[in-house]
Amino acid sequence: xxxxxxxxxxxxxxxxxxxxxxxxxxxxxxxxxxxxxxxxxxxxxxxxxxxxxxxxxxxxxxxxxxxxxxxxxxxxxxxxxxxxxxxxxxxxxxxxxxxxxxxxxxxxxxxxxxxxxxxxxxxxxxxxxxxxxxxxxxxxxxxxxxxxxxxxxx
Numbered sequence: 001x002x003x004x005x006x007x008x009x010x011x012x013x014x015x016x017x018x019x020x021x022x023x024x025x026x027x028x029x030x031x032x033x034x035x036x037x038x039x040x041x042x043x044x045x046x047x048x049x050x051x052x053x054x055x056x057x058x059x060x061x062x063x064x065x066x067x068x069x070x071x072x073x074x075x076x077x078x079x080x081x082x083x084x085x086x087x088x089x090x091x092x093x094x095x096x097x098x099x100x101x102x103x104x105x106x107x108x109x110x111x112x113x114x115x116x117x118x119x120x121x122x123x124x125x126x127x128x129x130x131x132x133x134x135x136x137x138x139x140x141x142x143x144x145x146x147x148x149x150x151x152x153x154x
Contacts, residue, residue, distance in 0.1 A: 017088055018088065043063075104127065105126070115142065127146075
């Protein structure tokens with residue numbers, strides 16, 4: 001095997017599953033917790049502080065035989081927008097998508113206004129995403145704005 005190839009193989013190849021790439025290193029374990037990886041029986045590879053030309057360093061999670069639904073992807077976007085999801089089948093990347101916040105989040109985030117109706121009545125929360133780059137959201141009901149660092153994921 002060439003020296004160039006040896007440098008690239010820092011993480012084992014995945015036959016089928018999902019590779020979540022370009023996770024900011026500081027957010028890697030938050031993403032793992034958010035996805036409930038500690039409760040999965042799948043083979044999971046986690047790499048942190050891997051070299052990245054784009055980011056300097058990055059985190060990566062590979063999960064065998066797991067493909068995420070839109071709600072799970074939206075949860076990732078809340079704390080680590082712009083990660084890259086690679087869908088892998090037979091060791092080949094068949095789909096690659098950059099995760100971005102949707103325009104609306106329903107039932108994913110807790111409003112941090114104690115007087116908000118969603119904290120006092122049994123109903124799903126609803127937030128409008130008002131700044132995808134900064135991760136700022138606004139409660140549909142009480143109109144409280146919440147910045148990315150203050151978001152509480154349900």
